[in-house]
Amino acid sequence: MTAATWTSILLVAVGAVITLVSTLVVDAIRSRRQRIVRAEERAASRRQGGIGYARTVLDTLDDLWADMNNARRLQGTDHGFRVETEYSRRIYRTFLLIPDAAIRQLVQNGIYALNNYELLYPMPGRNPVMIDEQLEIVLAMRQNLASWIRGDEPDETALARLQARADYVDARMAGED
Secondary structure: OOHHHHHHHHHHHHHHHHHHHHHHHHHHHHHHHHHHHHHHHHHHHHHHHHHHHHHHHHHHHHHHHHHHHHHHHHHOOOOOOOOOHHHHHHHHHHHOOOOOHHHHHHHHHHHHHHHHHHHHOOOOOOOOOOHHHHHHHHHHHHHHHHHHHHOOOOOHHHHHHHHHHHHHHHHHHOOOO
């Protein structure tokens, strides 16, 4: 074989290797994009399925908000509000089905704080929680649920504030001041 023949064979082999590598790279990129798209579609589907549950919790919080504001209007602000068990049951029954972990945590911390604040009232040396503080908790839950339903990110400040409220209840119930 001549040098020209070997050069032609070598060029064909190099071309075939380049074609094979570029095909593998393009396939890998396409496969990765497809995985990303499928993951985004699954997340969107889960989110879409969770919106109904978030709306159910939001409706319950709206009812609670209305009752609390009515009590505030009738009795003033120097009192707390005893959250009825039915509100808690409706929220606890539904909020765990919301797919967003941050929103689930926000609702859990909020309802935990609301349910357990009333336990602090009869403890000696404790200042009773005022209804305005409870309304602030319900408002933070309502605003963040509505925000999540719209597709916005949750308010990190509200998440931290409700976590602090839940921690406060834990500390007060444990006798720490």
